[in-house]
Amino acid sequence: MSASVAPRYDWATLDEAARTVLLARPVQTVAQRTRDAVADLLADVRVRGDAALREITARLDGVALSGFAVSDEEFAAAHAAVSAELRQAMLEAAGRIEAFHRAGMAQPYAVETAPGVVCERVIRPIPRVGLYVPAGTAPLPSTALMLGVPARLAGCREVVLCTPPRKDGTADPAVLVAAQLTGIRRVYKLGGAQAIAAMAFGTDSVPKCDKLFGPGNSYVTEAKQQVAQGGAAAIDMPAGPSEVLVIADAGADAAFVAADLLSQAEHGPDSQVLLVSDDAGLIARVQDELATQLAALDRADIARQALSASRLVQVAALEEAFAISNRYAPEHLILALREPRAWLERVEAAGSVFLGDYTPEALGDYCSGTNHVLPTAGAARAYSGVSVASFQNFVSVQSASRAGIGAIGGCAVTLAQAEGLDAHANAVTLRLRKAAA
Numbered sequence: 001m002s003a004s005v006a007p008r009y010d011w012a013t014l015d016e017a018a019r020t021v022l023l024a025r026p027v028q029t030v031a032q033r034t035r036d037a038v039a040d041l042l043a044d045v046r047v048r049g050d051a052a053l054r055e056i057t058a059r060l061d062g063v064a065l066s067g068f069a070v071s072d073e074e075f076a077a078a079h080a081a082v083s084a085e086l087r088q089a090m091l092e093a094a095g096r097i098e099a100f101h102r103a104g105m106a107q108p109y110a111v112e113t114a115p116g117v118v119c120e121r122v123i124r125p126i127p128r129v130g131l132y133v134p135a136g137t138a139p140l141p142s143t144a145l146m147l148g149v150p151a152r153l154a155g156c157r158e159v160v161l162c163t164p165p166r167k168d169g170t171a172d173p174a175v176l177v178a179a180q181l182t183g184i185r186r187v188y189k190l191g192g193a194q195a196i197a198a199m200a201f202g203t204d205s206v207p208k209c210d211k212l213f214g215p216g217n218s219y220v221t222e223a224k225q226q227v228a229q230g231g232a233a234a235i236d237m238p239a240g241p242s243e244v245l246v247i248a249d250a251g252a253d254a255a256f257v258a259a260d261l262l263s264q265a266e267h268g269p270d271s272q273v274l275l276v277s278d279d280a281g282l283i284a285r286v287q288d289e290l291a292t293q294l295a296a297l298d299r300a301d302i303a304r305q306a307l308s309a310s311r312l313v314q315v316a317a318l319e320e321a322f323a324i325s326n327r328y329a330p331e332h333l334i335l336a337l338r339e340p341r342a343w344l345e346r347v348e349a350a351g352s353v354f355l356g357d358y359t360p361e362a363l364g365d366y367c368s369g370t371n372h373v374l375p376t377a378g379a380a381r382a383y384s385g386v387s388v389a390s391f392q393n394f395v396s397v398q399s400a401s402r403a404g405i406g407a408i409g410g411c412a413v414t415l416a417q418a419e420g421l422d423a424h425a426n427a428v429t430l431r432l433r434k435a436a437a
Helices: 016-022 026-048 050-061 072-081 084-103 141-154 173-181 192-201 218-229 254-265 280-294 300-308 318-328 340-346 361-366 402-418 422-436
Strands: 008-010 109-114 117-125 128-132 158-163 186-189 211-213 243-248 272-277 311-314 332-336 352-355 392-400
Touching: 026 050, 026 192, 026 218, 050 192, 072 173, 084 141, 084 173, 109 402, 117 402, 128 141, 128 192, 141 158, 141 173, 158 192, 173 186, 192 211, 192 218, 243 254, 243 318, 254 272, 254 280, 254 300, 254 332, 254 361, 272 280, 272 300, 272 318, 280 300, 280 311, 318 340, 332 340, 332 361, 340 352, 352 361, 392 402, 402 422
Parallel strands: 008 311, 128 158, 128 211, 158 186, 243 272, 243 332, 272 311, 332 352
Antiparallel strands: 109 117, 117 392
């Protein structure tokens, strides 16, 4: 395999500056250009609405649309076009996704924190949510399942889904079927940053949403961040170009490791894959396997571009590999180790972890049950993957009786006075006097 594709590095020979460069995401080098382009597009959609959406869709997607909403006839055609085998696979995947997410659902609770003082937390679904399902270089019906299932479990009143149109002006049939399997009926043929703009600001055709969800390329991710910063809509997390980091020991199967690296590399040219190992022989075998497997891929050109910005890193010990991983904070982390669970406690930052030789990342992408909408670009240090809670608001409630304010009011007055907030203190003092009268 050419050294220029997925180049190999020895961590011990790199200084701190070189290590920082090695772990940089490829999209970081074009960030300013992306920010400017997205800002212009968002402003256009915000001002001109549907007219801007039609022009942008024609320019970027190469299709002229008079309307964006998917019709009942299009849904029916999609069901006819999807094979029974694929439909059954989506049903099975949806069932496992629901089982996993239902088990992790938060519950309301109430506690008496003092005699006569009850504090509660109640849970409410976010009323209207917008889901983005990519379909640029490859349609992703699995993402419709990953977003639609927890949105339904959360009880969101209205769910809107946007997905890019194909050249013939239709949406991908599998995406439409997956959406309907989760109960979604409002789907719009809109892609890229313009879809995010439509759901964030609202247009005559597309309703304004309270919170936006879903992965996408660097433009989609930037659009999500800009609308969130501007207060137009909340977002789930930065979920941009896909990435995986594999920590492998000498006993790892090189073919498995190479396949896992390529499964992420084929997502897009701005994806990034990293292998970190303490065994030079394993790295060499993975290089050979990458060359062999790459030649057989339909999306070899895309994977090859991603591999050019990817890294094969040799370390002196596995402990160092985990330090690198925690610094990088990968979207996906595969532990191709002999005792993977014994190393799990060393993982501090990762979107999703895959333990052992027989747990490829592709299982999480599709049907193990966990969610594949995960934080990227190092956001796993502070963000978590999508869950039912992502679609809910958690509201605190408190009530105090006469006895309750008598029990804790003095505490509040003391703290308010210490902060110099006399009106706060007075609001409590007035009640204390009346309660004592």
